[in-house]
Amino acid sequence: MSSLDIFFQQLANGLILGSFYALVALGYTMVYGIIKLLNFAHGDLYMCGAFVGFLFLSLVSGLLGESWTGILCSMVLSMLTIGLLGVLIQRVAYRPMLSAPRLSILITALAVSMVLSNGVMALTDGDYEAFNTDLGFEGLEMGNVFITYTQIVLVVSAALLMLTLFFFINRTMYGKAMRAIAIDQDACRLMGINVNRVIALTFFIGSALAGAAGVMAGVYYGSIHFFMGFVIGLKAFTAAVIGGIGSIRGAMLGGLALGLLEAFGTQIPFVGSEWKDVFSFGILILLLVFKPTGLLGKTEIERM
């Protein structure tokens, strides 16, 4: 393989990885933007999404098959379920804690994350589940660069989801309400916005996106595991910080940037794939030290 081929192959790999990161990072950044909560459970919602999608796929596969129709159907159902799960978590665990000290709410989020991951572990006995699909391995071949159709469809659907979200945030009433609440919650309440409902909606959308990403990851990697949410939660947070936490565009950009950085990072001499995670956490720490506002974030007054 020539170095140009390697470049294009890693570009493709990075884009796929990056679109997963971006989808998960969006949920992080939306929740953080609106109630300043670092939702540790977000990575676990992604994991739950993969498992719920797996469950639905095995239910509908007799009817719709294990190809794109079945996958699409189970992905939509999984998005709805995970969205509702996110709303439930917000209602039960986070809403009573919003006025509590920051340490308490962080520990609450951590506890929710543990409940989800250990709950799934108890249900699956900690085993890997094979995410069976019959999508085949055909793809586009350009010289030595090979991209499967599955990869292309996944990237395109991630892009479609993000575009929809982008229009929703910028063009609808509820999107406007979300942006307003992120700026000043009390003023919104005075203006007659149903703040609680908009916060619940934010959780719904953010969680649904994580659920979609989970199903897509199941399709892409072919196996799912109760611990798969942990590392991607960390990575998605890194992506959200790279882009500037609280910024929707930042999360998309940060996700893609992190995916590409990782893909190309494994090509640097001495940075093999076993050091990939160290590489991205290193980026996170350097970024937080030198530019905590990220690429697109606004400088904000520190609130403890």
Next chain:
Amino acid sequence: MAEQTQSPRGSKPIVQSVARWLAPQRNRIIVLAVLAVVAMVLPLAANNYMLEVLSNAWFYVVLCLGLNIVVGYAGLLDLGYAAFFAVGAYTTGILTSQFGVNFWLTIPVAVVCSMAAGIIIGGPTLRLRSDYLAIVTLGFGEIVRICARNLEITGGAGGLIGIERPHLFGLHLNQAIHFYYVFLALAVLACFCSYRLQHSRLGRAWQYVREDEDAAEAMGINRVGAKLYAYVIGAVFGGVAGCFFAAKMTAISPETFMFQQSVLILVGVVLGGMGKIPGVIIGAFALVLFPEVFREIGSMRMLVFAVVMLVIILYRPEGIWPAKRS
């Protein structure tokens, strides 16, 4: 906040009456003396299995007290505490097994190493908001574990084996009972240090920073400095505990220091009551004894802990140990 001070009075009358009885100094000393005698005499009546479990409990007491300095006293959420524990264990492991250094001489080296780790992690990040810090410590915990797994000097994924057990005044520490007393002594030392620190000038500074960072700074407290002290001292507790852990187990592997380990230690701190020494001790014991008593749900213990932690933080944020009535 009003809810916190009222709820225990109505809902937990037994706990409250115990707390009232414990209020005078004299009664506390009696209880402490009884507990000390029990802790000293217990191993004479215990079998090896019980000794193993109890030494493990004392060991977790040390770790939880160390994390308590960071989380309970200074109010910083550290999700990578196992990293310091790993630094101590690997320092001892590498020095004794590969360089033949005497175990006792590795302790000061481990203290220096864990202090350095604390400064490296804390130095640049303690200026950040508290929730960023939580995730950075998580990332650091993972980095340390991945390094331990991939480096040659740490023995890779297989870890280190054949760490020599130490001698103390000519006595070769190789029985379960020896390590029971070693960990008991370590736990007592940790309690003493925690107690002294809590009531020191630095302890009051931590409390102030925890309650109101801006006001503390306005009063002339160096808030980053105070946090860094908490971080470094907590790291030393973890590092020293790690040394003895390596000596007791004679083998360590990177999987001992996974994220779950950090979370487990945090559960101990939250369960008993952040910032309170008796609470943290109870929490650590609950952590170790619970899965032993309920063997059949052993595999689900993390789920049970998670649910308990969620309930505690939502309904009784001050933990099991009764709060002082203000």
